[in-house]
Amino acid sequence: MSGDHPTAILCCRDGDVELCAExxxxxxxxxxxxxxxCPRQGGQARCAEQPTVLVLIGAEQELLxxxxxxxxxxxxxxxxHLLSGANLIETLxxxxxxxxxxxxxxxxxxxxxxxxxxxxxxxxxxxxxxxxMELALHEALVNxxxxxxxxxxxxxxxxxxxxxxxxxxxERGLGDPDRGSRLIxxxxxxxxxxxxxxxxxxxxxxxxxxxxxxxSNGRTSGRGLQLIGSLTEGYRITQGGRRLTxxxxx
Amino acid sequence: xxxRIVPGNDGRAVVYCVGxxxxxxxxxxxxxxxxxxxxxxxxxxxxxxxxxxxxSAGMWMLLMVRSVAKELxxxxxxxxxxxxxxxxxxxxxFEDVIRTEG
Numbered sequence: 643m644s645g646d647h648p649t650a651i652l653c654c655r656d657g658d659v660e661l662c663a664e665x666x667x668x669x670x671x672x673x674x675x676x677x678x679x680c681p682r683q684g685g686q687a688r689c690a691e692q693p694t695v696l697v698l699i700g701a702e703q704e705l706l707x708x709x710x711x712x713x714x715x716x717x718x719x720x721x722x723h724l725l726s727g728a729n730l731i732e733t734l735x736x737x738x739x740x741x742x743x744x745x746x747x748x749x750x751x752x753x754x755x756x757x758x759x760x761x762x763x764x765x766x767x768x769x770x771x772x773x774x775m776e777l778a779l780h781e782a783l784v785n786x787x788x789x790x791x792x793x794x795x796x797x798x799x800x801x802x803x804x805x806x807x808x809x810x811x812x813e814r815g816l817g818d819p820d821r822g823s824r825l826i827x828x829x830x831x832x833x834x835x836x837x838x839x840x841x842x843x844x845x846x847x848x849x850x851x852x853x854x855x856x857x858s859n860g861r862t863s864g865r866g867l868q869l870i871g872s873l874t875e876g877y878r879i880t881q882g883g884r885r886l887t888x889x890x891x892x
Numbered sequence: 893x894x895x896r897i898v899p900g901n902d903g904r905a906v907v908y909c910v911g912x913x914x915x916x917x918x919x920x921x922x923x924x925x926x927x928x929x930x931x932x933x934x935x936x937x938x939x940x941x942x943x944x945x946x947x948s949a950g951m952w953m954l955l956m957v958r959s960v961a962k963e964l965x966x967x968x969x970x971x972x973x974x975x976x977x978x979x980x981x982x983x984x985x986f987e988d989v990i991r992t993e994g
Contacts, residue, residue, distance in 0.1 A: 749916065755945075773976045780947050784915060802925050802956040809918045865948040865984075872983050 661724075695740060697724065701747035703756065710760035715740035715829075718747055725825045729842060738831040739764070745791040745815075746822035754780035757828055757839075765832065767892060775839065775890055778873040781866040782841040782886045783828070788812055790843030790884060791824040832892070836875070840887040847882035893920035893943075897927055905933040910942040913950030913977075921953040925960045934966025937993070941972035946980050958990055969993050 661677050696709030696716045709716035714734060717726045726742040733740040739761060741753070758776040761767075788794050792815035794808070815821050824844040831838050870877055874888045893911040900906045907924060911917060928936065938954065940946075954970065961968035969991040973981055986992070 752912075773979060776945075777947065777976065777980055780914070780945075784947065784949065788915070802922070802960065805918070805953070805956055806922050809915070809922075812915070865952070869948055869980070869983065 695730070695734075698743075701743055701751050703751055706741075706751065706753075706756050707760065710739060710741070710756060711763060714738070715742075717742040718744055720744050720823055727825060727827055727842070729827050729829050729840070733829040733831065736831045738829055740830075741828040743826055744822060745787050745824045745826055746817075748783065748826045749787055749816055753828065754783055757830070761830055761837070761839075765837065765892070767837075771890060771892075774873040775837075778870045778888050778890075779828070779839055779841070781869050782839075782888065783826070785866055785886065786826055786841045786843035786845075786884075788815075789848070790845035791826060792816070792818075792821050793845060835892060837890045837892060838887055839890070840885055842881060842885040845884060847884045850879040850883055893917040895920055895924055897924075897931065899933075900937060903933075904935040904937050905931055906937045906939055908939045908942065911944065913940075913943055913946040913953065915947070915949040918949065918953060921957060925957055928957065928960050928964065934961070934964050936961050936966065936968045938968065938970045939972045940970055940977055941974065943973070943977050944975070946977045951981070951984065951986060954986075954990060967991065 694713045696705065696713045698705050698709065698716050698718045701716075701718060706716055714737070717724050717730065717740075719725070724742075725744055726740075730740050730742060739757070741748075741757065743753075754776045758772050758779060761775070762772045789796055792812060794811050794815055826844070827840075827842045829840050829842075867877075870886070870888060875891050877886060877888045879886050893909060893913055895907055895909045898906050898908065905928075909920075911920075936957075938957070954968075958968040970981075970986075971993040973992075981987070981992075
């Protein structure tokens with residue numbers, strides 16, 4: 643499959659993400675991406691040849707699965723930009739798994755299902771953990787995509803009519819070129835005891851202490867975080883509210 | 893999310909739901925609410941046997957259609973949840989909020 647779709651070896655030896663000139667498809671070299679010239683000495687390559695990520699144009703499920711299963715993840719090419727952040731470098735250094743997608747692409751696929759399915763295949767954990775992980779990651783993604791990147795608050799959904807208006811606001815946000823193109827990152831690191839999965843959005847951030855921990859008549863916020871708390875060994879919110887990291891025991 | 897409404901044996905209307913109950917699939921619930929109001933039946937049973945995944949938004953939408961049933965003077969129950977759906981509903985003690993059968 644990698645012969646049919648653009649793949650890239652990402653070089654991060656200088657702390658910036660660049661495409662290795664040696665291992666990048668022509669399709670991507672034609673775009674304005676930074677290209678790293680590998681400074682070979684004595685025939686020895688000094689650039690990072692592994693790990694690789696699959697570069698996507700759009701977010702087809704089959705390609706996402708291939709990138710997650712046969713590479714260390716995927717990054718989306720949107721126009722002239724590779725959608726990735728500093729978390730990509732750190733994740734590759736830790737031999738983890740990474741996705742960098744636009745908001746509109748991420749919303750259109752069952753990302754939590756694909757990511758946890760791939761993680762389960764790599765690490766060999768059972769269905770119970772995978773189910774918990776999928777729901778927790780799904781809730782975290784919804785938070786990051788809708789409240790983070792689209793900037794749509796969680797309140798104002800108390801009736802079906804208001805909820806429908808909320809959903810229409812989501813659709814408008816996804817269609818907005820600015821908000822719909824914002825980066826959402828999903829990355830996983832692990833050791834023999836734990837798996838940490840993080841979701842980081844590119845929104846304005848928020849004060850976690852402002853989210854209610856219990857629901858009552860008329861309050862709708864906080865239910866997703868309640869679920870996450872029940873499904874994980876714990877979670878923490880950092881980067882001004884833009885990153886949610888969930889820990890699972892293996 | 894797909895669905896079909898069939899008359900039950902006990903005077904209730906049964907809504908068989910298929911697929912995923914999540915925010916991206918909410919359009920189905922809006923149609924269900926409209927169908928409930930035009931159907932005329934007061935009491936409703938939502939069969940979740942073929943629902944493969946539910947998130948907090950999906951749970952919220954079930955609460956919303958329950959309010960539609962109340963608006964019609966009746967009540968709403970759910971049944972048939974299995975796998976991830978059953979686990980998720982159990983996690984939030986959903987049976988304390990919506991009548992659960994079977």
